[in-house]
Amino acid sequence: MAAYQKGDVAAFGELVARHEKRLWNFLRRFVRDKATAEDLLQEVFLRVVKSAVQWQPSAKVSTWLFTIARNLCTDQARRAEFRQAESLDQAKAGEEGSGLRRIDRVAANSGDAEKEAMGREIASLVDRAVDELPLEQREVFLMREVMDMSFAEIAAQVGASEPTVKSRMRYALQRLRSSLGELHEATARDAASVEGTP
Amino acid sequence: MKCSDVSSLLVDFLYEEMPAAERRDFLAHVDGCPACSVEVKAMSSTLGHARAALRGPLDEAPPTRVRARVLAAAQAAAAATVPDSAKPRVSRAPAPEGFFARLWKTPWLVPALGAASVATAVFLVKVIKNPPVLPEQRSAVTEMPAPPAAVPRPETERERAVAPTGPALGVQGLGIRARESTAGIERRSHAGPKITSEAAAGKLRAALSARDSLAMPKRLLDNDPLAGVAREDQAQAPAGEATAPKGSGRAIPPGHAFANAKAGHAPAAAMHAEKDEANLNAVSRPQSQPRKGLVAEGADSSGRWAEPPPPRPAQAPVAAAPAPVASVAASAPAELPPAKKAKAVADLEQRSDHAVGMPIASSAERAKSQEPVRTAPSGYAAKAEASADKKTPSESKQAMSFEERVRKAEKLFAEKKWAEAAAAFRALLAQAPADPAAKTWRERVAAADLAQEQARAARAKKTTSDDAVDGL
Numbered sequence: 001m002a003a004y005q006k007g008d009v010a011a012f013g014e015l016v017a018r019h020e021k022r023l024w025n026f027l028r029r030f031v032r033d034k035a036t037a038e039d040l041l042q043e044v045f046l047r048v049v050k051s052a053v054q055w056q057p058s059a060k061v062s063t064w065l066f067t068i069a070r071n072l073c074t075d076q077a078r079r080a081e082f083r084q085a086e087s088l089d090q091a092k093a094g095e096e097g098s099g100l101r102r103i104d105r106v107a108a109n110s111g112d113a114e115k116e117a118m119g120r121e122i123a124s125l126v127d128r129a130v131d132e133l134p135l136e137q138r139e140v141f142l143m144r145e146v147m148d149m150s151f152a153e154i155a156a157q158v159g160a161s162e163p164t165v166k167s168r169m170r171y172a173l174q175r176l177r178s179s180l181g182e183l184h185e186a187t188a189r190d191a192a193s194v195e196g197t198p
Numbered sequence: 199m200k201c202s203d204v205s206s207l208l209v210d211f212l213y214e215e216m217p218a219a220e221r222r223d224f225l226a227h228v229d230g231c232p233a234c235s236v237e238v239k240a241m242s243s244t245l246g247h248a249r250a251a252l253r254g255p256l257d258e259a260p261p262t263r264v265r266a267r268v269l270a271a272a273q274a275a276a277a278a279t280v281p282d283s284a285k286p287r288v289s290r291a292p293a294p295e296g297f298f299a300r301l302w303k304t305p306w307l308v309p310a311l312g313a314a315s316v317a318t319a320v321f322l323v324k325v326i327k328n329p330p331v332l333p334e335q336r337s338a339v340t341e342m343p344a345p346p347a348a349v350p351r352p353e354t355e356r357e358r359a360v361a362p363t364g365p366a367l368g369v370q371g372l373g374i375r376a377r378e379s380t381a382g383i384e385r386r387s388h389a390g391p392k393i394t395s396e397a398a399a400g401k402l403r404a405a406l407s408a409r410d411s412l413a414m415p416k417r418l419l420d421n422d423p424l425a426g427v428a429r430e431d432q433a434q435a436p437a438g439e440a441t442a443p444k445g446s447g448r449a450i451p452p453g454h455a456f457a458n459a460k461a462g463h464a465p466a467a468a469m470h471a472e473k474d475e476a477n478l479n480a481v482s483r484p485q486s487q488p489r490k491g492l493v494a495e496g497a498d499s500s501g502r503w504a505e506p507p508p509p510r511p512a513q514a515p516v517a518a519a520p521a522p523v524a525s526v527a528a529s530a531p532a533e534l535p536p537a538k539k540a541k542a543v544a545d546l547e548q549r550s551d552h553a554v555g556m557p558i559a560s561s562a563e564r565a566k567s568q569e570p571v572r573t574a575p576s577g578y579a580a581k582a583e584a585s586a587d588k589k590t591p592s593e594s595k596q597a598m599s600f601e602e603r604v605r606k607a608e609k610l611f612a613e614k615k616w617a618e619a620a621a622a623f624r625a626l627l628a629q630a631p632a633d634p635a636a637k638t639w640r641e642r643v644a645a646a647d648l649a650q651e652q653a654r655a656a657r658a659k660k661t662t663s664d665d666a667v668d669g670l
Contacts, residue, residue, distance in 0.1 A: 004272070004276070007276045008276075009269065009272050009273045009276050012269070012272045012276075013265075013269050013272075016265055016268055016269065017265070020260045020264070020265060021257075021258075021259055021260060023260075024258065024259070024260035024264075025252070025256065025257060025258065028256075028258065029252070029256070038260070038261055038264055041260055041264050042264045042267055042268060045264075045268035045271075045272075046268065046271055049268070049271050049272045049275045050275070052275070119250065119251070119254055119255060120255055122247050122250065122251050123250075123251035123254060123255035123256050125247075125251075126247060126248050126251035126252065126256065127251065127256055129248075130248075141248075144213075145248065145249060145252050146252060151213075151215070166209045166210065167209075169209050170205075170206075170208060170209045173208075173209070173212075173241050173244055173245060173248075174241070176244045176245075176248055177240050177241060177243075177244035180244050180247055180248075181240070
């Protein structure tokens, strides 16, 4: 960042390459929409470019980037609440567009293919379960699992106490367990029905 | 540990942020509690699945187009934010400076201010040291009595020989004015230029005449053109009672110079008179002759005020009587028309009952005059003594003839008949060399001889110039 302040664009390219994947996953899981996540990711780096002259060496670049990303996601989530119906439609469309079909989940009989199919199914379930998490629980879960931030850093970032952040994390895990448990039950019912057919 | 505790500590257990002892307690409770054990295993499995999904299939790379856009924007921003040093400077027209800014930049401002400051400081110092004197203050200064330094200094023998002893009379105001006039002339004469100005000499003579006129009787003052000055000075004199000189038995009117002399002004007045006479002589003396006695009153030759001399021994009233006749006779030719001069001298000579005309005798002369060898008393003292001693008629007749010769000599001198006057005074000197007025006679002789020489020189010069004109 210091090099970019002196006009080194290549240094800024390296900075983008170092942080863009985690930011993208965070945004992607947070806003649920790939195009919106793409816009937000671009907006995060553009804000960094605009505010590069104001950056102080004492500030941590990753913290600064994720703070910008979180603020953008929060604003986007608030705007999405006014368009709840559309979001519900997008969620349904996303579910349809995810390509996760039950036939695909049980199509492969081999071990690797079964594991791969199970992985896709679980990933899809996890993706949906995370999308359904409340905003506060979702950001804490993503910051911890995607951004690899400690509970103390998360607490400082969201402006809450550390026990509060852990409590939000516990509620998020319970919701995920609940979602993944239904997925397991459904998978088990599908598998039993397939085995019971002549 | 309770099951509720296991629920609250579950996140710390899953993320391994629990202390070891607490972890052991936690595991002990979970092992013994089937419900808590199922709960912990289910939560651990859910977290495992979530991590596997987020870091497996859900771990996506961002679109490359995003990076391209961001880098393009960063490059554009970097180009826009080139350091100021690399930017070409845009020449701006300099803003017009104000008057004071331009004034401050002028190179001569600081020297001018410095010179003005120095001039102001010098002016202030001069004003503080010599404050300006207002007209009323100046007049007050003029009316002030003579400073202590005006006390007459000891007279040198040479000065006594040159300067005639003037009248021991004086009025404060007149003394100051005479001092001022003579001091000015003295200063000018010390400065070097030849003092032949008739104006300066006339001024000095006027001051002396005014002083001498105070010793004249009132009726003479009424006819004297300088009486106005004398009366003014008389008015400034301290009013005193009529005083009779010792041994004379005659009363002197209040305000008379003689009374002032008795009241303690005699030394200063005598000194002033002597100085005035000496200055008059210096004015009329040719430039080639050395100036003697031309020193400011009360000051030595270097201009500093001399120590006050010891007071002169008290002079006898008769001897202290002034010799205004000689002064008038000496000044009259220059100041008065010949007819008026002659009338004034004649009138003065007729005042034989007054002390006017008696020269001041020195102490030795006074001592000698009190001896019986004195053969030719004259003037006021002679008359008084004659009336007191009741001399014989023959002696009185002889004395009268001697006085007539004196008057005649003075008259010739006043009429500028220098040769005849010199001869008359020489005859008087031959007859009465010890007379108190002998010194004055000698001065008359010298003055007459000098005047003769000057007249001769003037005639010779005129003849030379006429010859030169004729030659042309």
